[in-house]
Amino acid sequence: MNLPLKLTYSEKLSSLEKQYDKLVRCSKERQSHLESLHDFVSQATRELIWLNEKEEEEVAFDWSDRNSNVSKKRDYHADLMKELDEKDEVIKSVQDFAERLLFKSHPARLSIEAYKAAMQTQWSWILQLCSCVEQHLKENAIYFEFFSDAKESMDFLRNLQDAIQRKYSCDRNSSLHRLEDLIQESMEEKEQLLQYRNTVAGLMGRAKNIVQLKPRNPDSTLRSSIPVKAICDYRQIEITIYKDDECVLANNAHRAKWKVINPAGNEAMVPSVCFTVPPPNKEAVDMTEELYQNVLSLWHRSHINMKSVVSWHCLMTDIRAVRHWNVATFKTMLPGEHQQVLSNLQSHFDEFLEDCEESEVFTVADCAQLERDVAGCKEYYQELLKSAEREHEESLYNHYISEIRNLRMHLEAREEQLIRQIRTPVDRDDVYPSLQRITDQEKKMEELNKCKEDLDNLKEKCEVFLRQAVGFPSAPTLSSELSIVVQSMSDVHSMSSIYMDRLKTVSLVVKHSQSAEALVKAYESKLYEEDAINSDLHSIETVISILKQWRTEIDEKQEVFHNMEDELHKARLISDRMFKAHNERDFDLDWHKEKADQLNERWRNIHSQIDNR
Template sequence: MALRNECSSVYSKGRVLTTEQTKLMISGISQSLNSGFAQTLTPSVHSGLTQGLTPSLTPSSVTSGLSSGLTSRLTPSATPAYTPGFPSGLVPNLGSGGETGPLQTLKLMQIRKPLLRSSLLDQNLTEEEINMKFVQDLLNWVDEMQVQLDRTEWGSDLPSVESQLENHKNVHRAIEEFESSLKEAKLSEIQMTAPLKLTYAEKLHRLENQYAKLLELMRELDQKEETIKSVQEIAEQLLLENHPARLTIEAYRAAMQTQWSWILQLCQCVEQHVKENGAYFEFFNDAKEATDYLRNLKDAIQRKYSCDRSSSIHKLEDLVQESMEEKEELLQYKSTVAGLMGRAKTIVQLKPRNPDCPLKTSLPIKAICDYRQIEITIFKDDECVLANNSHRAKWKVISPTGNEAMVPSVCFTVPPPNKEAVDFANRIEQQYQNVLTLWHESHINMKSVVSWHYLINEIDRIRASNVASIKTMLPGEHQQVLSNLQSRFEDFLEDSQESQIFSGSDITQLEKEVNVCKQYYQELLKSAEREEQEESAYNLYISEVRNLRLRLESCEDRLIRQIRTPLERDDLHESVFRISEQEKLKKELERLKDDLATITSKCEDFFSQAAASASTPVLRSELSVVVQSMNHVYSMSSTYIEKLKTVNLVLKNTQAAEALVKLYETKLCEEEAVIADKNNIENLISTLKQWRSEVDEKREVFHELEDELQRAKTISDEMFKTYKERDLDFDWHKEKADQLVERWQNVHVQIDNRLRDLEGIGKSLKYYRDAYHPLDDWIQQVETTQRKIQENQPENSKTLATQLNQQKMLVSEIETKQSKMDECQKYAEQYSTAVKDYELQTMTYRAMVDSQQKSPVKRRRLQSSADLVIQEVVTV
């Protein structure tokens, strides 16, 4: 009773029954039973029962399995093998309540053999995965065996005990055979690599520890098995031997059975209270842990997931991913909260068991075992009313029939609901909802900031775009940019609906920015399209301009080549041909000029429409270069044509002047000697005078030549000054003209000199003839006279003397004629000298003319009159 009071007081105080208290309770029950039996049994029976019962009721043999089920430890050790034949009236208050219930029901164990490692081989699994699966199956097998052994019950008679014993032997063999699987698992540990080796080692260590516990439990069961068999054998032996105390043994056996039934009732109550009390404190402990967990989780969410617009997008994306993982954990934790909510409705009330908490009103309670007294009878599961809880061990209870009595409090439990537990669970539920709401808000905030960052990135990307970047994009990418922007904006609108970071004005402002970006991008697309059109036009125009430039450069090259190629000097036909070629080139330039005017007009229109285009300056520059080049080449061509025409005129005048010069040079070179004839000399003088008159009249040819040369010089200077092209023809024509002028002057001088010389020669010839003819006549007379004298021989001296006197007179006359002779000789010499000078001058001029003319003039070879005159003088 003291033990029962202690147990009741323990539960009334709302405390958990500790292991030491349980040991104490079982030890007290054992001592009470042993001491009660010792007063009535004979020494032999006492010693037998004591040896059989006492060891089995020690705390060490009972408490080893108390955690899994108190009844499973007490039943096999406390159930007697003998039932004395006491009348049922000896124990009227307990006999009927001794039903065995589930504590004495025999359960056959289902023994599953552990899987073999070879049965787990699978080509889809690696060797390490097979090892991990194998050791996990071994752990599961040990856990299953532990549970079955913890739930094992012992029968109340010999056949059931023997059956249970046989079942236990099978379990024992299975556990012993399990050692081979454990060794195989140890060998597999060597094959594991570093990442999984630690986990595998932990599971293997846990397996070894649980297997050791199984072996220890088997040893304890073996001991209990021997004790029970000993008690049963002693009782059976005494009864078979027809012991004189048979009735006493049967009576004690019946009493022990009755008391044992009450003890079982108490153990059932204790077990129920332990279970409910454990559930109570486990609930509040779990509830406190849940509260702490949710509070810490709330703080962690507030600390970890707080963000603003300055938060890094990469960090936020990682946090969003982590938050989804935490959401899974949080949703999984909902089952824990729901479990607490459900458990709260099953938690009994412990405060009414404490006398320090007096009842204000009656309280419904529930019986957890049968209780019979004279004044009251209560059956298990009866709903009673607690009228007074001022005592710890006994309560004033009103039965369903209305009877009132003091009943041990251990027989009752105060059923749910426990308002504190329900309120606590409701607070946890609310706290869970608050954490879930906080998570949702934080998640929404982070997602909205991430969406905002993506939207801002799209906006910045569009703002950073320009026509050049758009033109590099492939077809279809333009619309994709706008689609991405719209998609990002829609995602932001969706993610920011419940966001606390972005207000309605922020969203409106962002919408304006998005619309501005769309408009800006549309303008960029239009600009790009316009630039593409402008670029197409530019490419067309620049191609045409460059084509014109190439054609112009070709014409310029031909022009320069002609300018730098000298004309054939005296080839008038070449000059005419060159002028014809240049006229064709000029016509080609005029066509180019017309084409250039057309393209210039188009370009001017392009410049006015695409003034801001980057290609405009390039096209304008190249067009300007071509226009300048065209003007330059066309002007140079015109100048060159004018120069060619001028040179052509110069060439014509030169040829005319040269023909004129050659004409008179030929005339002046026709005669080599002067005939000593007055008429002839006079004819020569007359001819020369006529030539001089003609030369004077034809001087105009040279004046025209000089004028043309002056114009040619002006054009030549202009070519050099303007176009840096030196005229290679002008110097030659100038030199040629100078030569012709010089030759023409020489002709004029030659005529004048000859006229002057011939006049002198004519005078000298006249003086010579005037002196020569008288002498010649006198000499002829003397010769005739002398011939006659020689023909007529003197006939006499007189005749001879006459002839002598005549000869003397002739000598005197000859001496007298000597001065005449000298004068004639002088005039002859003068004439000869003048003629020779004249002829030398003529020969010199002729040599000069021959050197200037390629074909010498054919002339007659005449004897010089100077020699004839000298010969005449010598003859005289």
Template sequence: MSSLQEARSYEAEVSPNFRSSYSETLAKLEHQYCKLLEHSSWRLQSLESLHAFVSHCTEELIWLNEREEEEIAFDWSDSNTNMNAKREMYNDMRLEFAEKRDVMRSLQETAARLCQENHPAKQTVEAYSAALQTQWQWVDQLCVCVEQHLKDNTSYFQFMSDARDCESYLRQLQDTIKRQYTCDKNSRLSKLEDLLQDSMEEKEQLIEYKSTLASLVGRAKTVVQLRPRSAESMLGTTIPIRAICNYRQIEITINQGEECVLEDNSQRTKWKVISPTGNEAMVPSVCFTVPPPNQEAIDTASRAEQMYQKVMSLWHQLHVNMKSVVSWNYLLKDIRTVSEWTLDTVRRQSPSERQHILDHLESQLTDFLSDSKESSLFTAAERRELEKDVQQALQHCQDLLVNMESVEKDESVSRSYLSELQDVNLRLNETEHRLMRGIEPLPSSRLSGNISDKIIQIAEQEKLQSELDVLRSSLGDLSRRCVHFFEEKPTSSSVPVLRSELNQALERTDNLHNLSSVYLEKLKTVEVLLRSLDEAESQVRKYESRLSEEDTVPADTAAIQNLKDQLQRWQAEVADQESIFQALQAQRSSQRGGV
């Protein structure tokens, strides 16, 4: 510009002949300079816009490349369990990615504008724009992969955690059940009944937990495989993998959802993959998932299921053991009850009450045989022995019933004999009353009564004696029948009472018979005495009459002597009769005292 100004200052010094040509040339030169200056300014603006665009694109490409490297390098194997931290990082990246979307849109608009303005570096702009677009789409595809891996790995680790919790819970439950519900025949019945109730609640929990286990088994079939993602887990053979996103390179093209073959996993971040079309290439492992079945997860769920079955089997066995011991206690109680029955017990029972107890015993036996069928506490021999005990108890009851019939028959016979003895006693009472009334002490005036009265008394007493003989004979016949009954039924409960009553009746009959015999003899003796007394009185009256005839004393000596001799003879006769009177007096006194 300074050169043009200097040339313009020389224009006045140019000769007139050349001034026109000089001015024209200078004008052209100035015009060219202006055009050059304008083009230079445009080029500068283009360079500045290109620099700004390329710088911004480079910055975004660096960010995208960093995200790419970060996601490709992330360890998605089973050794990295911290999915929560990864989810937080990914969420932050997604937020930043969303913010970058406007920047990307602005850069694409800038690239389109520059290309539309026919920017000198149009190809460069298009190349950067395409690279940015491609990298953006690739990172977006990686986000799809990350989301899928987060979902799959979270499910995997949650499954493994739930499986461990399940095994731990079942192991603890197994120990608790074994510790709490193990019993033996010495366990208290009341405690076992409470434990049976508790065990049913435990079973409800186990049944409810079965749905959790079923869910775990179902989830095991959907869990992806993470072990092949570890470089330490070398493949023994190729395994199928599934593409999570689209992947396109010169040597291979893979579409989302296609099933490929993993041939080599020796590098954790890149796998040697065979596409459905047969092409081989090294592809980032993040683009693939190793689909189910996961044998490790299935085996884990299977172990949990087997442990659940063991716990259920343990619960069932211990529950059966407790139930069998409870049934055994109830059965023993009923066996003891029936075995301890006596004849009095059976006789006090009503038939319905007795049958109810026997039915309950048989029902308890049925329950025990059913409950102890799978019990480990009772052998087959013990079960047969208990059946034998029940049969013995039932036979004991049957024997008691037979004995009761026999006893009732014996008691009927005994009551019949006792009734006969009662009749005998009534007759003895009547006879005793008549006898005692006859032998009551009588006034002395009656002892000298009429002989005919004594004859009547003797006749009545002989009749009474005859009745006693008949009664004694009847009692003898009854006694023989009773003795035969005693010999046939020596253990009958009615024997002692009947024997006592019989002995009393026999003794009483003998006593009355003896007393009656003595009394009859006394009566006969009294009759003899009375006859002797009458004869003695007759003699006395005879001598009294004789003496009364001699009421005057004779005058002459001879008559007096004769009277004296007569009196002496009478006196001698009386003296001869004195011993008779003395014996009669003694006998009378003796008989009066006896009567």
């Protein structure tokens, strides 16, 4: 080979070797890029597949009321969160791998960025789904716990309802004592029921925060659209939804995906896991309160029924008691006892009417019949009362008329005795019999005053009786007899008083007459003894002196005669009063007057004798 050819060959060979080396380098570089891309895509695909699987599981999970196994899902979610924590490093390493490839200007930049973005999007999405799952776990746990407690309460209330129906059913044949015991027991059960009200109130308070799970069940067809609330962001070409957006559930035919309308009015199929159906849950709100009210209403009806039967028993006891009365038993009852029975009858009837307003045991016709029975008892009571009053009035009349007639006989006897005493003369010259008769008359006056007090008391009782017994047929007779005995008492008392005054006055007349007579006799005796007069001047002067002394004395003693005349005048007035009032004359008065006149005459003679001498 010549030199030029050799040089040309060498140049071409050198160029070929350079191109070959370049080709080898390019081939190796491309192989490296392909290998790194394959490695990245393999890792990214593996992670995307895992993320997609988890997404499908979470999106497809049944969050409706049919799936109550929340604890299993909670455990699964806890394991998933651990896996995500582990995957976080893996995802980051794959993302870092992509960053390095992009940093090295890997020729498959678009594919790498697409895979990287897909991984980032799917990772963010799975984290949002986890947030949704946590929200659903919380809400569903509260939901099933609430309905478990509600079921327990409803079972308790249903059992209580059955117990009330069995235990407290009653009718008119139920024993009164048993009903009273049952009423007491029912009040204790009411206390328990009212205390259980706190449990029901707690459930009702919780019910306001219970979400709705039935719309998540496709079998529960929506009658109309309902509001739902987004619990995460969701972006697709046809719709964008942000967390806490108030959306509208238009169709729940698919469990995993719902047809939803966002606030902007766009409609699309969106995973149902992204939404919660907010309270109120009508079923939760209604179920417990309605049953509680039913039980309380049943207790109230049973209690009212028992109370009405108890009131009926008490009322019938009173009615039977009144119907068994007669006049004899009516009279033997204590004062106010029959009024108390009648008052109890009315109060028990009022209680019965009040208790049977809502009672299922008694009808309107029963109440009307009992009202007629009560009215009949009242009429019967009035008849018994009138009969007893008539017998009582008759008894009082006989008692009062007997006492009046006894008093009248007693007064007539006293009047006869008094008239005999008035007409019986007293020893005219001795004052002692007058004093003795005054003492006797004072005792009789005391007895008469006591009798007058008895008559006044009897008169007061009779007047009360006559005012009350207006229609009593014998009332005029009693009034007439009472008037007669009152007048008789007035006459006897007047006569006795005048007679007492007369006795006292006559006693004084006798006393003054005796004093006057003693004076007259004394001075007559003195004049008789001094009848002879000596001619001796000294003797005459002595006699004159004595006579003057006597004259002075008799002038001083003149008061005795004045007193006698005064008492005699009083005696005359009393005698006139006795005659005018009772037509009884004092025959001794004339004798005393005559004697007084004689004493006055003798006293005047003494005056004359002394003057003459």
